[in-house]
Amino acid sequence: MREVPALGPNRPMKLPKIVEQTLSNGLTVIAIRRPTVPLVEVRLRVPFARANLARAAVLTQTLMSGTDGMSGVEIAAELQRVGGALSAGADPDRLLVAGNSLVGGLGRLLEIMASVLTGAAYPAGEVATERGRLADRIRMALSQPAHLAREALYKRMYGRHPYAVQTPTPEQVLAVTPGAVRKLHAERIHPAGATLVIAGDITPQKAIDTAERALASWVGDGKDVELPKVPPLEPGPLTLVDRPGAVQSSLRLALPAVPRTHPDHAALQLANLVFGGYFSSRWVENIREDKGYTYGPHSTIEHAVAGSSLVAAAEVATEVTAPALLETMYELGRLATLPPSEDELEQARQYALGTLQLGMSTQAGLAGLAATYAAFGLRLDYLAEHAARLAKVTVDEVAAAAAQYMAPARLAGVVLGDAERIEPSLSALVPLTRAGSESA
Amino acid sequence: MSVRSAAIRVPATKYPVERLTLSNGLRVVLSPDRTAPVVGVAVVYDVGIRSEPEGRTGFAHLFEHLMFQGSENLEKLAHFRYVQGSGGTFNGSTHFDYTDYFETLPANALERALFLEADRMRGPRLTEENLRNQVDVVKEEIRVNVLNRPYGGFPWLKLPPVMFDTFPNAHDGYGSFVDLESATVSDAAEFFERYYANGNAVLAVTGDFDVAEATRLVEAHFGDVPARKAPPRPDFAEPDLTAERRESYTDRLAPLPAVAAAWRVPDPIDDLAGYLPYVVLAEVLTDGDASRLVERLVLRDRTVTSVGGYLGFMGEPFAVRDPTALVLQAHLPPGGDVDKVMATIDEECQRLATDGLASGELARTQARMVTHQLREIDAVLGRCLQVAVLEQQRGAPELVNELPRLIAEVTEEQVVAAAAALTAQRRASVEVIPGGGNK
Incomplete structure (x- = not known):
């Protein structure tokens, strides 16, 4: 037998050069130097909690559809000229405008971003086109099992919290008027509280100066809207959502989790890895x-501003739905009641540390991480702090985290599948409750 | 503003690219970049969906799964655990013309990754138990991606059988359940023996390493893999279409109509200069709101809700061999008229062929394409896979630095000529008829 080579010495994590500045209009700008390819990435995050779902969705699809001076097509062409593009999206926490361009185009990219932030016109024709497209996209999503399962899980997890419904209906979208979108923009899209991340082949201070020049005209202030914390997860019967004729069942099981800054976070992250958070986990090795x-x-541990959760997801063949659930509960129960081995912990720890390095090795990765962390008041130095915490977690701490957060008794879950075929065997394992019609 | 003055300065990358061939015939590409402590390792075998035997559809992909099930010195599960326990990630994927296996890892795990790849290049552990297990896993993969969702396999599995006549080009590359279940361990052993020769493979390493040290490690781990020659590559050529082909099928889960159309393009390898204008044309037609078909079909006529265009049925323009195609695909609103959409596409291609491009239109499209290319290779793995396949298919991994310039050198005349070639009689298309309740 040949010996598997040992690892070489660890190379220390090196953070890139970062400059942060709050502009006179209140916008926080974080500029990160990673001079690899001659590109630049931008991410603008604007708090958007409690924005009306349908109006927010139409707004993101028409933000780039024209200003007083430029049509939507002209905006797209101008961005292309510098190798650029911008797009917008929203979730229950924030609006995100994301894009990139050749590095020499940063000034133009930010000028165009500023022109839509200060002057998006939401022309009636374009709004009509885009809400129609959006309604069609939502209709398509409603035929996707992954989307339906997630919708059902959010309802199960969040009850009356705004996170419970994250996609508007086609009808709601079609009823949105240009006036309503303009009003939402005026009320909520302000520099105060927003964060702009610029990452790439830049000199950080110069990039911030460029941002100051381009975005100085974006002013205004709005009220600070915060969501209540998510309600504690209520364990209980598994919700069965019928999808007649489905050849697979979608299992979605939620467990409680803690935010990135919580003292238990590193241990819970490692417990999740040991359970099912990467390929070399108990759950994957078992059921796959x-x-x-x-x-x-x-x-995965999912972090939103109002709370964190752990979600286990699998698509399993219809005929083995109950056996797959049984193995899932077994693996959760085993980890919640017996400590993992030192080897398992070490393997998970190395994975967690290594993927931190991988995640920050591209311009797009750095930009995404910085924008995500900023939403939680964190900066990229969190990566180094978190690495230090991961390095110290003990088997006992992982076992304690698993017992506290990942016990099968704490599960709240849904199964989307062919109810007629899976209900009898599932009900032999756990109490079930049937969801109402899955249709939106 | 003249077309000339609108031309951008195309930035270049200067990644070093070293090539070597071991005495056993394995080709190696090393491309160091020391700006982050990570490495990419890829082994690419020159075998894909097109080389599957008849009666064994899906076998190239099934075999890819078997390459993860243990090897000479590694038990089942060991490969995954060693990669991830080193802080790395892994995967493999099966394409029409090649199959890749790859890892991204912290740089201190380079030697370990080389060991793991060399070990399975010497031979995977092919057992009945692992085969049956992975047949089950692959069936679930096909259910997730094709059978349990709307638009599954559209259009990459649905267009080739319309466009092509021969088994290698036309068959379902994911495979039928009957064929997958019929696969045997001896099929797998023969497939390995024939196609997984080191002479049929390329190893690429990118990222944070010293070239001399990496060369020593590559020699140490791959040098004694027994030499086996590449099998002769079959000729998969088929004649171009001379009459339109059009088919349709009902997707019982799909809520809305869709259509995809394809036209043959010049040989991507032997005629790169003739092929590149089609790569650019696809973007002129579909990249963003200022592209021809988005502006016309989506924004003006509102006859489609989305339209996309790309080269090769998997959308990888520089990792596919002849015969391949330029593909356009569109999703339509409820009750949408596919005939009308196809007629408008013809009209827009004709308009491009007759009137040419607008001022600045080509340059801005090329600028955006350059960004896409640079963004792909900013990731150590994206760069690794690209140099590996460029070496395998073209013997030219240095193209990783040259593609932006080559894209920018495509002229208006060439794009216009390419547009003129997208005629209805050379077109193969497939329409999705929605059978799903509009939930």
Whole structure:
């Protein structure tokens, strides 16, 4: 037998050069130097909690559809001239304008961003076109099992909290008027509280000066809107959502979790990895590599501003839905009641540390991380602090985190599938409750 | 503003690219970049969907799964655990013309990754138990991506059988369940013996390493893999279409109509200069709101809700061999008229062919394409896969630095000529008829 080579010495994590400045209009700008390819990435994050779902969705699709001076097509062409593009999206926490260009185009990219932030016109014709497209996209999403399962899970997890519904209906979208979009823009899209991340082949201070020049005209202030904390997850019967004829069942199981800054976070992250958070986990090795029930099971800790949660997701063959759930509960129960081995912890720890390095090795990765962290009041130095915490977590701490957060008794979950075929066997394992019609 | 003055200065990258061939015939590409402590490692075998035997559809992909099930010195599960336990990520993927296996890792795990790839190049552990397990896993993969969702396999599995006549080009590359279940361990052993020769492979390493040290490690781990020659590559050529082909099928889960159309393009390898204008044309037609078809079909006529265009059925213009195609695909609103959409596409291609491009239109499209290319290779793995396939298919990994210039050198005359070639009689298309309740 040949010996598998040992690892070389660890190379220390090196943070890139970062400059942060709050502009006179209240916008926080974070500029990150990573001079690899001659490009620049931008991410503008604007708090958007409690924005009306349908209006927010139409706004993101028409933000770039024209200003007083330029049509939507002209905006797109001007961006292309510098190798650029910008797009907007919204979730229950924020509006995000994201894009990139050749590095020499940063000034133009930010000028165009400023022109839509200060002067998006939401022309009636374009709004009509885009809300129609959006309604069609939502209709398509409603035929996707992954989307339907997630919708059902959010309802199950969040009850009356705004996170419970994250997609508007086609009808709601079609009823949005240009006036309503303009009003939402005027009320909520302000530099105060917003963060702009610029990452790439830049000199940070010069990039900030460029941002100051381009975005100085974006002014205004709005009220600070905060969401209440998410309600505690209520364990209880598994919600069965019928999808007649489905050849697979979508399992979505939620467990409680803690935010990135919580003292238990590093231990819980490692417990999640040992359970199902990467390929070399107990759950994947069991239900995929041993049993062949599924292709890509995965459990993830999801952080939103108002709360964190752990979600385990798998698409399993209809005929093995109950056996797959049984193995899932077994693996959760095993980790919640017996400590993992030192080797398992070490393997998970190395994975967590290594993927931190990988995540910050591209311009787009750095920009995304910085924008995400900023939403939680964190900066990229969190990466180094978190790495230090991961390095110290003990087996006992992982076992304690698993017992506290990942016990099967704490599960709140949904199964989307062919109810007629899966209900009898599932009800042999756990109490079930049937969801109302899945249709929106 | 003249077309000339609108031309951008195309930025270039200068990644060093070193090539070597080991005495056993394995080709190696090393491209160091020491700006982040990470490495990419990829082994690409020159075999893909097109080389599957008849009666064994989906076998190239199934075999890719078997390459993860243990090898000479590694038990089942060991590969995953060593990569991830080093802080790395891994995967493999099966394409029409090649199959890749790759890892991204912290730089201190380079030697380990080389060991893992060399070990399975010597031979995977092919057992009945692992085969049956992975047949089950692959069936679930096909259910997730094709059978349990709307628009599954559209259009990459649906267009080739319309456009092509021969088994290698036309068959379902994911495979039928009957064929997958019929696969045997001896099929797998033969497939490995024939196609997974080191002479049929390229190893690429990118990222944070010293070239001399990496060369020593590559020699140490791959040098004694027994030499085996590449099998002769079959000729997959088919004649161009001379009459339009059009088919349709009902997707029982799809709520809305869709259509995809494809036209043959020049040989991407032997005629790169003739092929590049089609790569640019696809973007002129579909990249962003200022592109021809988005402006016309989506924004003006509102006859489609989205339209996209790309080269190769998997959308990888520089990782596909002849015969391949320029593909356009569109999703339509409820009750949308596919005939009308196709007629408008013809009209817009004709207009481009007759009237040419607007001032600055080509340059801005090329600028955006350059950004896409640079962004792809900013990731150590994106760069690794690109140099590996460029070496395998073209013997020219240095193109990783040259593609932006080549894209920018495509002329208006060439794009116009390419547009003129997208005629209805050379077109193969497939329409999705929605069978799903509009939930």
